[in-house]
Amino acid sequence: xxxxxxxxxxxxxxxxxxxxxxxxxxxxxxxxxxxxxxxxxxxxxxxxxxxxxxxxxxxxxxxxxxxxxxxxxxxxxxxxxxxxxxxxxxxxxxxxxxxxxxxxxxxxxxxxxxxxxxxxxxxxxxxxxxxxxxxxxxxxxxxxxxxxxxxxxxxxxxxxxxxxxxxxxxxxxxxxxxxxxxxxxxxxxxx
Numbered sequence: 001x002x003x004x005x006x007x008x009x010x011x012x013x014x015x016x017x018x019x020x021x022x023x024x025x026x027x028x029x030x031x032x033x034x035x036x037x038x039x040x041x042x043x044x045x046x047x048x049x050x051x052x053x054x055x056x057x058x059x060x061x062x063x064x065x066x067x068x069x070x071x072x073x074x075x076x077x078x079x080x081x082x083x084x085x086x087x088x089x090x091x092x093x094x095x096x097x098x099x100x101x102x103x104x105x106x107x108x109x110x111x112x113x114x115x116x117x118x119x120x121x122x123x124x125x126x127x128x129x130x131x132x133x134x135x136x137x138x139x140x141x142x143x144x145x146x147x148x149x150x151x152x153x154x155x156x157x158x159x160x161x162x163x164x165x166x167x168x169x170x171x172x173x174x175x176x177x178x179x180x181x182x183x184x185x186x187x188x189x190x191x
Contacts, residue, residue, distance in 0.1 A: 002148055003118070006183040019184060022118045023049045025090065047091035053117035054079045054086075055096035055108050055178055057188075063127030066134065074125050076100075078191060082123070096122075096178075105177040112182055119152065120186035122178045126169075139167030143174030143188040152185040160189075 004019040025048035056079035062071035076099050083093045094115040096108035103111075112120050126141075128134055140160055144153035157171045169190070179186040 004146070004148055004182075004184040017183075022051075025049060045090035047086060047089045050090075050119065051092040051094065051115060051117045052086055052119045052121060053094050053096055053112035053115060054083055055112075055120065055122040057122055057124040059100075059102045063125070065125075071125050071127065072100075074191075075123050078125075079123050082121075106181070108178055109181040112184070118184055120179070120182045120184055121156075122176070122186070122188040124188060124190050126190045139169040140164060141169035141190045142171050143176060143179065143190070144171075144186070145174060145176065145179045146186070149179065149185045149187060153187045156187060156189065 001021060002018055003021045006015075006017045006019075008015050008017075025045050056072065056075040058072035058075060059070070062075075064070055065074070079095065083095070086093050094111070094117060096111050097103035108122075109120075126138075128137060142153045142157040142160070144150050153171055157168075161168050174188060176188050179188050
């Protein structure tokens with residue numbers, strides 16, 4: 001399966017670069033327990049050999065919540081929590097920007113490429129127009145652009161549907177710069 005691709009010119013040649021999936025982590029052996037109920041081993045190194053670029057969406061711009069909290073602040077906090085969870089599962093995590101840093105969208109993609117990331121996850125928080133009641137309209141949604149990103153989008157969407165007690169606003173195709181320009185599986189999550 002193609003993990004991603006890039007098409008570019010180098011001098012006078014058109015170069016098509018196809019990416020292979022990262023190597024799978026080594027299986028964790030199950031503990032042997034005589035005649036007792038088998039307990040599942042803890043999940044360790046589930047993301048070994050996987051480098052994930054987390055993109056805490058914004059600044060600049062972004063929404064401001066009803067309590068005056070800027071979207072980029074919440075996005076950073078969510079990305080930090082996710083960074084720790086993924087690191088505990090064996091992933092190498094790189095960030096597309098630092099806390100409070102204003103990083104243009106093209107530079108976020110370039111940082112991901114330079115880090116040779118295997119996955120790209122952009123984290124945002126939904127903004128509603130002032131006329132919408134956030135207690136009536138809330139939820140999460142997942143966006144992907146490239147066809148090779150759809151399995152990642154579907155997997156994350158499925159887990160969020162099972163784990164998050166919010167309304168499911170769906171899985172969608174989205175023409176957003178950071179998921180359009182990356183050449184690895186990439187998604188944008190609206191929390």
